[in-house]
Amino acid sequence: MSYGLDTNMYASHQVGEKYEEMEECYGKKIDEIRESSADTEVLAERLTHVAKLYIQGGLFKSAQKLLDEVILLEEAELGNRPERMVELLDTYGELCDEICKIHDFITREQIKDLRPAIKYSRDSADIRRTLEGPVHKYKLGLTVMRLSFNLNTWMECNGDNTLSATEAAEQSKEYIEQAINIFKDCGDLGKEAEATMTKAVIFPRGSPEQIELYEKAREQCQQAYGEHCKLMTRILSNTGNITKIERLLHCLRFLCEMERFIYGAHCFNTVSFAMIIGCTMNSMRALISFRYLRKWSDAGMPSLPLEEMLIDSSYTLCVCQILKLSVFGENHPRTVSATNCLSEPTYRRIAQAIREGQNQGGDNIMDSLLEDDYSSDED
Structure with missing residues (x-):
């Protein structure tokens, strides 16, 4: 059963030798189970576990094939049980959601890509509401x-004749409030943080409410x-990514404490967004002084790819890029997406200004760049 999910375009993502080795290893084990005398229930359970692992590793096409097989087994041979179908549909929704997020x-x-993500998640939620217990409440x-997240993205895509942008926006707000209340009731601060971040996405881009919610999510x-x-x-x-060049202010404010980001073998320990709140347009030029780059060097920043990334790419998203490299690995789709964002012309233009400013020993180039871009956008 498939709702039109197309993973062909994601096959081009090179997921790295380790993920390929993992896929090969588990593929052999799955074949052994298929050839053994294991019953259908055991096979379905193993396929589900491996599919979830593939999703985490960015092996989306392989995960989809396994989930399609498991859903077919559940519907045809295992009784189409609600407690199992709800988990399978939810996992399929998670797969579609991960694919949406690498754009x-x-x-x-x-x-x-949003259509199947919303469809599978709705189907899962409808079944989940008929099941009782704290586990089902949490998973709901x-x-x-x-x-909520996917409906908000649908709204930003202007919707279609099956679901208008206005309807999607209203449903998105309702769902995220449900989620926040559920996680508060469950006492899960981590998931409440994720829900707070999702709520921030719904607010107008760059608005004070959005900035405040992102800071709250970071603290949680x-x-x-x-x-x-x-x-x-x-x-x-x-x-x-709060804004493009016209509101670069919010993207750069965390540079004030970037030097604290140096400590530890993986070049990150403490990321502070304290300066995001309360800063104004007039303080921007002071915040993006080239001296922050020199502070990184003085604090012992490794000379290798990190410095090159700061200079040859925009540093607005470099902290995120470092984290993604460590959390996901170099060639995971999430890391590839972050790299692509850092490589877009807007950020390369900023990097060029940084290089020129360092060569001239001052901040004039960056000031000029920002004055040109912000002169018509200040309040």
């Missing part, structure tokens, strides 16, 4: 949080998981 930018074409929170995530986690990469990525 570099939101475009109209993304609707084809996860599903409606994912639904820090308390619940620490910095070296998947959620932190999303919070940093979203914060760095």
Whole structure:
């Protein structure tokens, strides 16, 4: 059963030798189970576990094949049990959601990936509401949080004749409030942080409410998981992507404490977004002084790819990129997406200004760049 999910375009992502080795290893084990006398229930359970692992590794096409097989087994041979179908549909929704999130930018074409993501998650939520117990309540929170995010993206794609942008926006707000309340009731601060981040996405881009919610999500995530986690990469990525060049201010403010980011073997320990709140347009030029780059060097920043990344790519999203490299690996689709964002012309233009400013020993080039871009956009 498939709702039109197309994973062909994602096969081009090179997921790295380790992921390929993992896929080969598990593929052999699955074949052994198929050839053995194991019953259908055992096979379905093993396929589901491996599919979830593939999703985490960015092996989306392989995960889809396994889930299609498991759903067919459940419907045809295992009785189409609600407690099993709800998990399979939810996992399929998670797969579609991960695919949606590797798009570099939101475009109209993304609707084809959003449609199955929303469909599978709705189906899962409908079944989950008929099941009782704290586990199902918690998992319902996860599903409606994912639904909220995807419905908001649907709204930004302007919707279609099956679901208008206005309807999607209203449903998105309803679902995220449900999710936040569920996670508060369950006492899960980490998931509440993720829901807070998702709520921030719904607010107008660059608005004070959005900035405040992202900061709240970062603080909650820090308390619940620490910095070296998947959620932190999303919070940093979203914060760095708050705007394009016309509102670069919010993307750069965390540079004030970037020197604190140096400590530890993996070049990250403490990421502070304290300066995001309360800064104004007039303080921007002071915040992006080239001296911050020199502070990184003085604090012992490794000379290798990190410095080159700061100079040859925009540093607005470099913290997120470092985290993604460590959390996912170099060639995971999430890391590839972050790299693509850092390589876009806007950020390369900023990198060029940094290089020229360093060569001239001052900040004039960057000041000039910002004055040109912001002169018509200041309040």
